[in-house]
Amino acid sequence: MSTFIKDYIERETISRRNFLLATAAGMGAMAAPFAFGGGAARAAIADPAIAWSYRDRASAYWNSIVSGGETFVESLGKPKDSLVSLINEGSSEKSLADIKAFLAKTSGKCAIACDANDSPNARPVVEAVRDAGAYISTIWNKTDDLHPWDIGDNYVSHMTWSDEKPAEQTARILFEAMGGKGGVVHLGGIAANNPAIERLNGLKNALKDFPNIELLDAQPADWDTTKGTELMASFLTRFGDKITGVHCANDNIAYGVIEALRAEGIEDMPIVAYDGNPEAVKLVMDGKLLATVFTNPHWGGGITAALAYYAATGAFKPSEEPKEHREFYGPTILITKKDAADFKAKYLDSVPAYNWKDFWGPSNGQIKYK
Template identity: 40%
Template sequence: MLSAAVVLTLTVAGCAGNGSGFTDAASGKGGTCDPKQVHLVQSGRGFENPYYVAVDAGARAFAKSVGLQNNYTWIASEGDSSKQLTQIQSLLAKYGRCTVLNVDPNDNSILPAIVTAVQRQNAWLVTQWNKPDGMTPATSSAHWVAHMSVDGVPQGYNTAKALFQAMGGKGNIVALEGILDNVPAQQRFAGLQKALKEFPQVHLLEAQTANWDQTQAQNVTQTFLTKYGDKINGVWSANDAMGLGAIEALKAAGKVGVVKVSSVDGLQQTIDDVKANNVGYVATTRSTGSVQGGFGLAIGYAAAIGKIDPAKEPAEHRAFYLTYQGIVTSQNAGSLPSPTDASGLNFNNIWSVVASPIGN
């Protein structure tokens, strides 16, 4: 992970190339790239997390829709911010101003350096999930076309409510948090806290980060089980990968099915477990991975070829939440398409996935 000082150094160095830093968003113009010369880049943590397999599926579906399947590159940061920035800078140097990047920044602090690197090349950037408070595309750079996320508060709240109801409205839970610097982790935990206020007989014993990672979550859950034993009635997880790690720990302790679990993301294994209703998994959310991969690149591509001028787009197109899809329970799990099924994505209206603007 990059320290704040390193990010600041990289950002200043990036600005030195044009002497001005970020542009005034109002001065930007749409791109003039030949559609056939655009290179599409998707950056995320890695395919060991099935969420990113769904992101890649959506990205590839868009690339195919515009005949650029051979101009598509996936880069895996593997949770390393320094590596992610180096990868992005290398591809920008290789492909120049007609590079379109759809990036899930590993943490908030790396984003200023990414925006600077994109701007130096006059390339095009769409970001997912993470950005520092107060930093927006509209006030930073016309080449930072858009930022999209999912409002994590209702996700965390509704999956927590489902968990508490499965527990009979009372008992004790432990919580697995994501990377603490990540906005979705913070929002989802806020949703959990909101639900706890509505269920006064449910008590949070302890919360720890497992950094979105399944193996770490299994280890943290094992620690919780050693510490609290039979006091634990439920595990709330900020994402499915960690929820699956919790299930493995519960299996090893002989408590699978006895202790209830809920989480967020809509991975196929989680949906299957919720549908089967045999390991105590009670709820997750609908996957947005393919939508984020496909529409993130579609929006950046539209800017690169001049179909849209980011500086002239309304605020709700520059930073927005995706339409909330609700939660997955045993009642609807069997009717959902696979998270990697991108066949239903229609890129004719790139703004069709916008639900509401992100405030800052």
């Protein structure tokens, strides 16, 4: 096993354990639901508590999201640990329960940034926040029929990333490296996640122009390194040397794929990934990954918290904003070997300073539905 991936997996295990302990300690007194009623936006909240609800901090992606949230709260003159972490560990039930408990503990005087874990969970989450008179901004996962303007000012905004086109770009890079022929496997995220669906669709779009490339199989690996290793090992057992390229839905999965391939003595398989994590960028620079895609999670994590916070304080009224400010795409940057070093210097060696009141500066326009 390579050193950095071995270290990554060990950090993931330790971080997951520590955060589970912290969550248990911090949320233990918050288990009882609270009846709020009403549903209308309350008057401006002078000093709202701030929380981020997310999967876990073990991955570099989510660590960067929460780091962005911490940077935002520090810009308010608060210590970064005043940002409350509501860690759902991939459970939509826990996500909703923890948010309800936080609403109860703060009597609804709060602002929440949230990834609902899967799309159907977004509606009960935002309705609970609305009923409490609190404020929430979401990222990544919601159903297409759920819109902030239908819920009201309490549902401030939703940001996602237009993953289909970047995933198609990575697939084309992969197919060119395969010589335009052979067999490809796709290791995806959680099946109900919007980004998992879009990234697989991007692969399928690219396949239309490459008739000599066969999609051997596409299965979910739940964004997880260990599951990526297990799934890739099963693909190798089933398909053997018919596999000549691998399309991964995120960087974490790609790390697992690399380990499964190395276990079989395979060092030169073309692989593409997604997220632009520091370890993945290094792999791109070293030629171990062909490409990854950066979604600027630090900015995304900070601006999502900022939107909920400033709406809660009355700094702006969400319903007075155009729809492209209520539902919008975040930024994406394709990273290949030719530009990886420049990207690393700009975004990873030092984190850019962001104006957390410039809510939509780097965004990419209103979300479009098919």
